[in-house]
Amino acid sequence: MNAIEELGLVRIDDRLIHGQVIAVWCKHQRFTRIVVVDDGVAADSFMQEVLSLAAPPDLQVDVLSIEEGINSLGESAPDRGTTMVLLKSPLAAKRLYDGGLKYSALNVGGIGSGPGRKHIFKNISASEEEIAILRYLMDKGVEITLLTVPGERSKAFSDLAGKS
Amino acid sequence: MINIVIVSHGDLGDAMIRATEMITGPTEHLFSVPLLPGESPEGFGEKLAAALQGIEGEEMLVLIDLLGGTPCNVAARQVLKGNVECLTGVNLPMLLELVMSRNDASLPQLAEAIAQAGREAIRNLGPMLNK
Numbered sequence: 001m002n003a004i005e006e007l008g009l010v011r012i013d014d015r016l017i018h019g020q021v022i023a024v025w026c027k028h029q030r031f032t033r034i035v036v037v038d039d040g041v042a043a044d045s046f047m048q049e050v051l052s053l054a055a056p057p058d059l060q061v062d063v064l065s066i067e068e069g070i071n072s073l074g075e076s077a078p079d080r081g082t083t084m085v086l087l088k089s090p091l092a093a094k095r096l097y098d099g100g101l102k103y104s105a106l107n108v109g110g111i112g113s114g115p116g117r118k119h120i121f122k123n124i125s126a127s128e129e130e131i132a133i134l135r136y137l138m139d140k141g142v143e144i145t146l147l148t149v150p151g152e153r154s155k156a157f158s159d160l161a162g163k164s
Numbered sequence: 165m166i167n168i169v170i171v172s173h174g175d176l177g178d179a180m181i182r183a184t185e186m187i188t189g190p191t192e193h194l195f196s197v198p199l200l201p202g203e204s205p206e207g208f209g210e211k212l213a214a215a216l217q218g219i220e221g222e223e224m225l226v227l228i229d230l231l232g233g234t235p236c237n238v239a240a241r242q243v244l245k246g247n248v249e250c251l252t253g254v255n256l257p258m259l260l261e262l263v264m265s266r267n268d269a270s271l272p273q274l275a276e277a278i279a280q281a282g283r284e285a286i287r288n289l290g291p292m293l294n295k
Contacts, residue, residue, distance in 0.1 A: 014204055014205055014206075015205055015234045015237070016237075017232070017237075018232060018233050018234050018237060019230065019231065019232025019233060020230070020232070020233065022232075046240075046241060046244065047237075047241075050236075050237050050240045050241075051237065053231065053232060053240075054231070054232030054233075054236070054237060055232075111204070112202060112203050112204020112205065112206070112207055112208075113202050113203060113204060113207065114204050114206065114207055119202065123201065123202050125202065125204075
């Protein structure tokens with residue numbers, strides 16, 4: 001009878017933890033834990049310290065590699081419902097999903113502009129490859145919403161991508 | 165002369181420099197690196213590195229607008245360098261004090277003094293004026 005507890009939020013934001021945005025989300029929804037899943041940050045202890053400074057003091061912050069994320073955020077992880085998972089890119093989201101960490105909803109909160117990326121919505125840019133990855137996840141049944149912070153205008157990725 | 169670099173969201177740093185120069189007159193070795201809307205942390209990091217290239221190895225005080233914001237998270241790594249200090253929560257009194265006194269003390273002492281000046285400049289006027 002026990003339904004699997006969904007992760008509180010799975011979010012793509014290449015800025016990861018940046019104080020104000022996280023604070024706004026935490027007022028909207030109760031979180032006890034932020035987990036940054038990123039191979040680069042997992043190998044960078046200084047950046048881990050900096051990101052911990054940026055988090056509200058009452059939140060536990062953990063940084064995991066993609067592989068560690070797949071292995072430790074699964075169905076038996078504690079406090080899944082109040083865990084915010086932060087990823088830098090659509091590719092990271094796909095690697096988690098394909099690795100076995102299933103989620104039903106994905107928030108795209110911020111992807112900065114860069115070479116090969118075009119602007120798609122507000123502060124979100126994406127390359128053709130990244131759009132293809134989001135479409136792949138959408139076709140798997142993941143509900144993808146483009147939204148910086150609660151209360152602002154949002155957009156369903158399916159509206160942008162067209163139903164396929 | 166100690167270099168002063170402001171990293172900020174949008175035009176804040178440039179505006180603070182203009183406001184400071186209204187009071188002190190033109191200054192040197194003072195510049196800002198803005199994070200623009202939609203800019204990625206990597207893009208901002210590259211811009212910051214390019215801006216600092218000309219003063220590599222020189223003493224530098226980095227003034228950061230917001231603890232935990234993207235300019236802060238990207239620029240914080242500078243503090244690992246031996247001749248760099250970083251302060252967050254920059255306000256105009258800090259910048260003014262810094263421009264006027266940056267040659268009077270060692271960089272670590274200056275960083276402490278400017279942090280204190282920033283805190284002391286914040287006052288609740290009502291009670292002070294017997295409202």
